[in-house]
Amino acid sequence: MKTGMPRTGVTGNILTSDTSGAAATESAPFGHALVRVAEADARVVGLTADLGKYTDIHVFAERFPERFFQMGMAEQSLIGAACGLARTGLIPFATTYCVFATRRAYDFIAIGAALGRANVKIIAGLPGLTTGYGGTHQGIEDLALMRSVPGLTVIDPCDATEVAQATAAIARHDGPVYMRLLRGIVPKVLDPATFSFEVGRARLLRDGADVAFVSTGIMTPRALDAARQLEAENVRAAVLHVGTLKPFDRDAVATLLARVPHVVTAENHVVTGGLASAVADMAVDERLDIRLARIGIPDCFCDSGSLPHLAERYGLTPRHLADAARNLLRT
Amino acid sequence: MSQLSAELLPLTRDPVAIRGRALSLRRHVLRMAEIVGQGYVGQGLGIADVLAVVYFAELRTRPADPGWSDRDRFLLSIGHYGIGLYAALAEAGIIPLAELDTYGADGSRLEMSAPETTPGVEITGGSLGHGLTQAVGMALGLRLQGRDARVFNLLSDGECQEGSTWESALAASHYGLDRLTAIVDCNNQQADGPPARVMGIEPVADKWAAFGWHTQRVDGHDIPALLAAFAAARTTPGRPHAIVVDTLMGRGVRAFEEREKNHFIRVDADDWALARDQLEASS
Ligand SMILES: Cc1ncc(C[n+]2csc(CCOP(=O)(O)OP(=O)(O)O)c2C)c(N)n1
């Protein structure tokens, strides 16, 4: 907007989350889940790099002050120290934002955590367009970076239920993990009574024979929305949620795509190197004859702005998903 | 290029004039913040005296030609202080005053974290710990090309925890970059609280001195002291200059000064009038 143009939305707080349309929410699911895990396992420790309040690990810090290490704004030191703690037999959870973990501390993750097989859990906030703060704060290529590190497990949870379950699951999982974090007031979409997160497993949340949404992270609730929109037009859409990007659940994805060859991938990430790439690689390997539309962030740094404005601008709304499915079916 | 574009921003070393500029900057900061209702108001108010000195007593710039190749460079490492920088850029005539009303709005050039696409913003800060690295490169590049332009980098106490800051501090000193000045804003605050609790950095001036920098520490609201410190930096050869400034977040608005958690503040709509009154009363 230039001078004199009408105001639409404002960027506001760096953490402003978009819970519009969420029927239920939960507060700080990661922080509370980590406390529960730590109550049962004395090896769990926490660290942050001046973002305790901003990554919900303050909940853990208040409950276990002696097991919490504030490292200051120093992300290389954060990851390096977490690796050192792991080498003494502890299970460190280290939090910062996606961009600072993956861009600033990449070498420390690749060598200290992955090559060293350190049992560290890197918890990374503000994935993709969950913040309006522009190219410096939007982690749009972190999944590509992290997927390409040998031996690293990569998780992009879709709601509060999965954040909580994944926190417990990765504490039990032996090895380095990178998990995207949804923090603060987080929409709760999955029913904990029926959903169960397992490292490396995709979950079919809804079946349908006409088109398959294969989605991850916050795009999964949007895929469910899109599927409901299509239902009204008698288009039956499946939604397969890929909570773990790596290891990639090839079987689940291949089985669905062999049956439903019209596929829309959806990720809160650039369309290169993330979920769409994983699906395309797998389809080539398995010689699946699919038609693929990729919903995600195009090859650009994104603007600053309010979250609804950005979702619209970069084509990440349920409407964009439904349109992609309609186009696939039309051609 | 037009006649106008070559005109330098007039500088003054008169403390009364600089104080007037600082008050204008604070008014601009409140104007921007009030529209959004929240933001990095504490930082914008806290750094206003320093920015008034930098922009109106030191920096050689052409407001109509912000890309002039011989300009002095001011690098804002701490992108979230953008509100303070926009105030200075508007006051200096580099961006239109009316544009301040778009701060933080969708599509505005005045993003919450200052981007280099805005005229007068040299680098995209915000991923903290970048400013000094690029400042070193600029100072090396300008020197190599025989330009006598100076480079200023405003960084924060929080940024004194990033390794890259100290890597650059070594390089600046190694290369004797005496046209480079680092302004270190010690506002005693970062995201999780005061640095002493988060990760202690004191005695921070001793650290810069130990890295080979010509180091001074002054009250960041004492305009004569600031003017003297910048003058000493300008005239001391052979080493890069660190000016550590102790500032008070929210300076000028008592209600904000007294807030404990003031890294990012929200203000009720009714309280802005009070804030404006307190600012005018403080001047
Ligand atoms: C590399 C990096 N790590 C973390 C952050 C998140 N962050 C934004 S502001 C901030 C506090 C930094 O300290 P300071 O600049 O002194 O904060 P202020 O005085 O404005 O409160 C942090 C940790 C960041 N922007 N960049």
Ligand SMILES: [Mg+2]
């Ligand atoms: Mg500070």
